[in-house]
Amino acid sequence: MSHTSTMISEDIEAYLKEHEQKDLLRFITCGSVDDGKSTLIGRLLHDSKMIYEDQLAAITQASKTSGTTGDAVDLALLVDGLQSEREQGITIDVAYRFFSTDKRKFIIADTPGHEQYTRNMATGASTASLAVLLIDARYGVQTQTRRHSFIADLLGIQHLVVAINKMDLVDYSQERYDEIVAEYQVIADKLGARDIRFVPLSALKGDNVVNRSEAMDWYEGPAMLELLETVEITHDQNRRDLRLPVQYVNRPNLDFRGYCGTLAAGVMSPGQRVRALPSGKVSTVARLVTWDGDLEVAYPGQAITVTLEDEIDISRGDWLVAEDDEVPLANGFEADIVWMHETALEPDKLYDLKLATRDVAGKVKAIDYQVDVNTLEQRHADHLDLNAIARCQLELTAPVPVDDYRTSPGTGSFIIIDRLTNITVGAGMIHRPLDSELPYEFREHDSKANVVWNRASVTQAMREHLKGHSGKCVWFTGLSGSGKSSLANALEVELNRRGYHTMLLDGDNIRHGLCKDLGMGEADRAENIRRVGEVARLFAEAGIIVITAFISPFRADRDAARELFNDGDFIEVHVDTPLDICEQRDPKGLYHKAREGKIRDFTGINSPYEVPKAAEVTVNTEFMNQQEVINLLLKAL
Incomplete structure (x- = not known):
């Protein structure tokens, strides 16, 4: 065994009692393929004398056919138990091993290093308090190093041991x-883990694993086992916020009604005032019942049955929280999802969700972004494939209490279940409730209607990300016949050829539909431009480059349109072709009619044109050909 004790032969019950009271540390090993994760665990078990004789004999025999260490026993075979793992020399599934020392009990999860087994790594990390991240001293920080550091941090692991093997x-x-410590520190600065340690070791030779290494006398820190025995994890538990998800209502007779569950967070004691969620009913804790008798106080992780002084309606899935705890109830929340099935996640498809002890139907209504676990970059996604990790917005069919996973992992996590096959297809960590603010806001406006501004779930940034470019407005202004429409059309053709999403709003065409009720007087012209500006803004918010071609003679109207856009998103193009040239062209015969008095309020003849004071681009089609103008505009864009 790991530690020799005379109590085993003299007083087995006392030994078992002492063993039962030991602190338990759950930890995982992770890192790149061939970094030595399985070998490290094997060395820990071997050097702490936790390998039984028949196990040692079995791996000694297996080392001759599947080993990678020559004549020596391949300790990695202790945890690489699958035939395919031994054949390939890799870890595929999560392997759990138990061992103990005089100071602490341990459960180790050996997790895979391959990217395709990311879901397995996440599964092993979900219950761990500490992660041992192995790095091959020959190669330093690798892609998998960043990936597993990110996943461990995503799952809220507060203690990281970087084992340089x-x-x-x-x-x-x-x-x-x-060098490797400095290299990893760049990653560490981006993580939320508050406790990061570094240990140089050789799992194969046993240096700094259980015993200190004589070959590395320059290292003054503890060996791996000593560090695992002494790391402080009691403060990792949230004892501030009381959370008891009710798993079962125990009603053996008319005189007893108890609410069973595992305390997820906080400290509970008789006499404490608690509130049931989602009903909001308040009562007082009468007893904390266990198989071994009533408790005076219960701590996180303990399974208890709570009786209350009042008869209130509580059922499976409800929560008991402290009376003054503010826990939001929401029909949706934002969460990080790890997808664990070959069938891709589909937004708007209905799934079953299990949050603590509560079952509810819901769907992913939007994928904000997917994280590239190799580079940690955020990119657009419209579905999630196996092993993908993404920030998503979920919508539920009923309101539920919502906790931040970082604050309370037990109540801030959930699994996603396929409704047809009943298979667990994903796991999630809640970030924040979506109903924490109203879906609308009150804005100052001059609308004659009493309305609010409704917030859209899909933002302009999301639309622009999908299209690959930002939305803008290119506003052509100038006299009739100056060449605005021709230039606008040519610009749209060129942008489309280059793969941009565009929309052309031509002055004459708009007058046939949106503004067919408007005349050519000054007030109607101002309204015409106001409507066009609003429509152009909507197109730009959709991530589209909208091109307008309007005389828009009045400077105030053009400035009002500009105010609808962010700085840099409104490009005013003044087609500054002289009046005499425009009149010579007169492509529609309008100048001739205006001179004869048949058209009133015609710009340039009997209605003024106000030249822009600071247009982004000014062109003159008398001296510039169309291609020269387009080239100039493309540079401006």
Whole structure:
């Protein structure tokens, strides 16, 4: 066994009692393929004398056919138990191993290093308090190092041990160790983990695993096992916010009604005032019942049965929280999802969700972004494939209490279940409720209707990300016949050829539909431009480059349209072709009619044109050909 004790033969019950009271640490090992995760666990078990004789004999025999360490026993075979793992020399499934020392009990989860088994790594990390992240001293920080650091941080693991393995292959170099520590520190600065330690070791040789290494006397820190025995995890539990998800209502007779569950967070004691969610009913804790008798106080992780002084309606899935705890109830929330099935996640498809002990139907209504676990970059996604990780917005069919996963992992996490096959297809960590603010806001406006501004779930940034470019407005202004429409049309053709999403709003065409009720007087012209500006803004919010071609003679109207856009998104193009040239062209015969008095309020003849004071682009089609103008506009865009 791991520790010799005379109590085993003299007083087995006392030994078991002492063993039962030991602190338990759950931890995972992770890292790149061939970094030595399985070998490290095997070395921990071997050197702490937790390998039984028949196990040692079995792996000694297996080492001859599947081992990778020559004549020596391949300790990695202790956890690489699948035939396919031994054949390929990799870890595929999560392997759990138990061992203990005089100071602490341990449950180890050996997780895979391959990207295709990300879901397995996430499964092992979901219950761990500490992660041992292995790095091959020869290669330093790898892609998988960043990936597993991100997943461990995503799952809220507060303690990271960066084990720089295979130091024997770099001559136990302190300089190489310091280089890798500095390299990893760049990653560490982006993580939320508050406790990060570094240990140089050789799992194969046993240096700094259970016993201190004589070959690395420059390292003054603890060996791996000593660090695992002494890391402080009691403060990781949330004892501030009381959370008891009710798993079962125990009603054995008319005189007893108890609410069973595992305390997820907080400290509970008789006499404490509690509130049931979602009903909001308040009562007082009467007893904390367990198989071994009533408790005076219960802590996170303990399974208890709570009786209350009042008869209130509580059923499976409800929560008991402290009376003054403010827990939001929401029909939706924002969460990070790890997708765990070959069939892709589909937005708007109905799934069953299990949050703590509550079952509710819901759907992913939007994928904000998917995280590239190799580079940690955020990118657009319209579905999630196996092993994908994404920030999503979920919508539920009923309101539920919502906790932040970082604050209370037990009540801030959930699993996603396929309704047809009943298979768990995903796991999630709640970030925040979506109903924490109203879906609308009150804005100052001059509308004659009493209305509010409704917030859209799909933002302009999301639409622009989908299209690959930002929305803008290119506003052509100038006299009739100056060439506005021709230039606008040519610009749209060129932008479309280059793959941009565009929409052309031509002055004459708008007058046939949207503004067919307007005349050519000054007030109607101002309204015409106001409507066009509003429509152009909507197109730009959709991530489209909208091009307008309007005389728009009045400077105030054009400035009002500009005010609808963000800085840099409104490009005013003044087609500054002289009046005499425009009149010579007169493509529609309008100048001739205006001179004869048949058209009133015609710009340039009997109605003024106000030249822009600071247009982004000014062109003159008398001296510039169409291609020269388009080239100039493309540079401006």
